Amino acid sequence: MRPILLALFAAALLQAQDIRWLFKEAQKSSQYKAAVERLEAEGLEKRAELFDPSYRIGGGVAYADEDGGDNGLEYEIGAGRDFYLGSLKGVFESDAEYREFAKKSELARIKVRLWRLYGNYCILLETLKAKGELGLVYDEIARQIAKGVSLGEFSASDAIMASLALDTLNLQITELETQIAQVEAGIRSIVPAFDAQYVCGDLRPDFDELFNANNSLLWSLMDAKAEAIRSQIATQKRVRLVGVDVGYSDELDTKRGSIALSIPLFAGPGAESKKAALLKRLSAALHTTESLKREYGEDTKVLHTRLRIYKEHVQATERSIRLSADTLIRQSRMRFEAGEESLVEMLKAIETKLALIETILELKLKRHNAVADYMDKYAIDIERVIK
Numbered sequence: 001m002r003p004i005l006l007a008l009f010a011a012a013l014l015q016a017q018d019i020r021w022l023f024k025e026a027q028k029s030s031q032y033k034a035a036v037e038r039l040e041a042e043g044l045e046k047r048a049e050l051f052d053p054s055y056r057i058g059g060g061v062a063y064a065d066e067d068g069g070d071n072g073l074e075y076e077i078g079a080g081r082d083f084y085l086g087s088l089k090g091v092f093e094s095d096a097e098y099r100e101f102a103k104k105s106e107l108a109r110i111k112v113r114l115w116r117l118y119g120n121y122c123i124l125l126e127t128l129k130a131k132g133e134l135g136l137v138y139d140e141i142a143r144q145i146a147k148g149v150s151l152g153e154f155s156a157s158d159a160i161m162a163s164l165a166l167d168t169l170n171l172q173i174t175e176l177e178t179q180i181a182q183v184e185a186g187i188r189s190i191v192p193a194f195d196a197q198y199v200c201g202d203l204r205p206d207f208d209e210l211f212n213a214n215n216s217l218l219w220s221l222m223d224a225k226a227e228a229i230r231s232q233i234a235t236q237k238r239v240r241l242v243g244v245d246v247g248y249s250d251e252l253d254t255k256r257g258s259i260a261l262s263i264p265l266f267a268g269p270g271a272e273s274k275k276a277a278l279l280k281r282l283s284a285a286l287h288t289t290e291s292l293k294r295e296y297g298e299d300t301k302v303l304h305t306r307l308r309i310y311k312e313h314v315q316a317t318e319r320s321i322r323l324s325a326d327t328l329i330r331q332s333r334m335r336f337e338a339g340e341e342s343l344v345e346m347l348k349a350i351e352t353k354l355a356l357i358e359t360i361l362e363l364k365l366k367r368h369n370a371v372a373d374y375m376d377k378y379a380i381d382i383e384r385v386i387k
């Protein structure tokens with residue numbers, strides 16, 4: 001058996017870094033931290049957009065020459081600030097709540113990516129083991145053929161055929177090793193501390209929990225987004241900006257202090273356009289939520305049916321199919337060694353098992369990734385649904 005296979009099999013037995021350990025490490029990932037920083041930056045920008053205190057300071061100097069009177073310099077200084085008639089607390093709170101749900105949704109999706117990669121590794125490793133076992137059979141056949149050629153029991157063509165079959169299988173194993181390396185690289189891109197020591201237990205989700213809409217963070221996120229827009233619309237209706245200015249002037253014969261108050265009488269075109277834009281954004285958010293809920297219903301039906309079919313028609317028969325293929329190979333080897341069957345027939349029996357392995361690999365990967373796509377799309381908290 002190739003050394004890489006032995007190393008991978010040994011790694012699979014080490015109880016080191018299971019999927020839940022990766023979930024804990026996800027919060028330390030650069031992807032999550034980047035998402036958090038982006039969302040917090042957006043929150044600060046929104047806060048600045050909604051509330052700019054607009055402090056002002058100014059002053060002036062003049063020269064006065066009164067007829068028949070004094071002459072000299074006059075000056076004035078002043079300061080002012082804009083205030084809101086109303087509270088923006090509700091706006092800030094609803095916006096902060098939306099961004100918290102956005103952070104949770106992003107973390108949920110990162111965990112799903114890890115679950116997808118981890119599960120793909122375990123499926124690929126299972127396939128690698130199966131092909132490695134067949135590689136031992138091929139290797140033994142090749143040695144028997146080589147020995148038989150020297151004794152005149154087999155032809156040189158038989159030796160070439162056996163060697164080609166082994167080389168073909170080794171190419172398939174190399175491809176699997178490449179895919180496994182890519183999976184490990186994908187996990188390390190999220191969790192650099194991962195040491196490629198897997199615990200390939202049962203990663204299947206609890207399907208009752210998987211299809212429980214309460215485990216989807218998307219709906220809370222969408223509701224929070226709509227509520228944040230509603231708060232901004234309400235603010236547009238009741239909050240007005242008030243300007244307060246104070247000043248002091250020193251004229252030739254008078255010193256004067258002043259305070260001024262300015263209140264807008266009506267909203268201008270800009271404010272009306274902003275309010276209209278917010279109403280459009282709210283309408284778009286509500287339509288998006290409604291559309292996603294319809295998609296969720298259809299996607300749930302499709303995935304539920306797909307999983308049921310897999311369980312009834314694939315998973316239930318996989319063991320018996322494998323047993324039949326193993327029996328076919330064993331009997332074929334016995335007939336081959338007894339001289340009752342040709343090398344071609346023996347290789348066909350093994351190729352039947354290889355085709356079965358490839359079919360099962362494809363089905364398992366598609367099933368696993370279909371579940372991952374579903375959880376990623378609807379930001380499902382995977383820790384609530386896996387066993």
